[in-house]
Amino acid sequence: MPEKHLHIVSFSVPFPANYGGVIDVFYKLKALHKAGIKLHLHCFQYNRPEATELSAYCESVNYYPRKTGIASQFSVKPYIVESRQSEELLKNLISDKYPVLFEGLHSCYYLNHKSLQGRKLIYRESNIEHTYYFNLFKTEKNIGRRTFYLIESLKLRLYQKQLKHSSKMLVVSQTDCNYLTKQFPGNSVTYLPSFHGNSEVESLPGKGNYALYHGNLSVNENIEAAEYLVKEVFNDLPIKLKIAGLNPSESLRKLVSDFPDTELIANPSQAQMKALIRNAQINVLVTFQATGLKLKLLNTLYIGRWLLVNPAMLAGTGLESLCEIAETAGEMKKKIFTLFNTEFEQQQLLKRTELLQKRFSDQVNADKLINEIFDTQ
Secondary structure (H helix, E strand, C coil): CCCCEEEEEECCCCCCCCCHHHHHHHHHHHHHHHCCCEEEEEEEECCCCCCHHHHHCCCEEEEEECCCCHHHHCCCCCHHHHCCCCHHHHHHHCCCCCCEEEECHHHCCCCCCHHHCCCCEEEECCCCHHHHHHHHHHHCCCHHHHHHHHHHHHHHHHHHHHHHHCCEEEECCHHHHHHHHHHCCCCEEEECCCCCCCCCCCCCCECCCCEEEECCCCCHHHHHHHHHHHHHHCCCCCCCEEEEECCCCHHHHHHHHCCCCEEEEECCCHHHHHHHHHHCCEEEECCCCCCCCCHHHHHHHHHCCEEEECHHHHCCCCCHHHCEECCCHHHHHHHHHHHHCCCECHHHHHHHHHHHHHHCCHHHHHHHHHHHHHCCC
């Protein structure tokens, strides 16, 4: 059979795979490589170093500096798009006729470029970006950043129209899939869950002695969720709460110091984070943004015990049967108290295995992705 080659344009360097968006990109690379696809990776670089590990999965890896700064902010295009352009990238893409997979709206600067007309151009959705930025605007307290998020949201809403030029859209949640299908009735829009790197369910039966919230703690969405849990949910519970994640904000550090039963674990290694998730009695995940697929939700189902979430965390995932759900702080308190005194049993593990391996297996979804791109069905 002839070799299958694919360009992947990534918004950032996808290694280490230590936060939502890059987790999907990195484990997609691994799964496609394992399936025999020849990958040509293009990364925009701005706050993460080059990663030699990526060469193990790619035929070529190219890095381009992101054009951050004030000049990119004065474009009619969204800043996250305008700052990710490179003549060298375009030159590399037009050097052959391979399909191109654009990771997130961030990377779509050349989606409608005349030099790529007639090519198979695939958009990989990770969020409805204008909704995401509008929610950042609503939660941000700094006036300068609030203004930026609002303007960016408006620009992203307008720029979204460029997606009509994609050959296919591959979307991470059913909710987002329904939205994009309605917005682009003439385009091919397919639900394809995020890649995550877990090959089997490793949840430990038995009991732990703490609850855990984890996430990128420099992101407003996660800061808001962590502060909500500290102040509204665990404030009067006799249960240890651990909060773990990247680059915790100063406000969160200060808040946690006022609650003796709450511990903040900053910048844990991947091995340490996995151990924290596995050994917790309850993983508590809340969000106030019902967009995309929260990869930490999938990861926790593969390696953690009880998982308590609010409804927004599950939007469009189809994972309701594997989680405990609570809407209000009062409902969460009751669920936490019950779950903290309930062993996680083998039957729960088997239930997770059946659903997750059928719908969220990286291998299964890599085969679907290959079929979508190369029309091998």
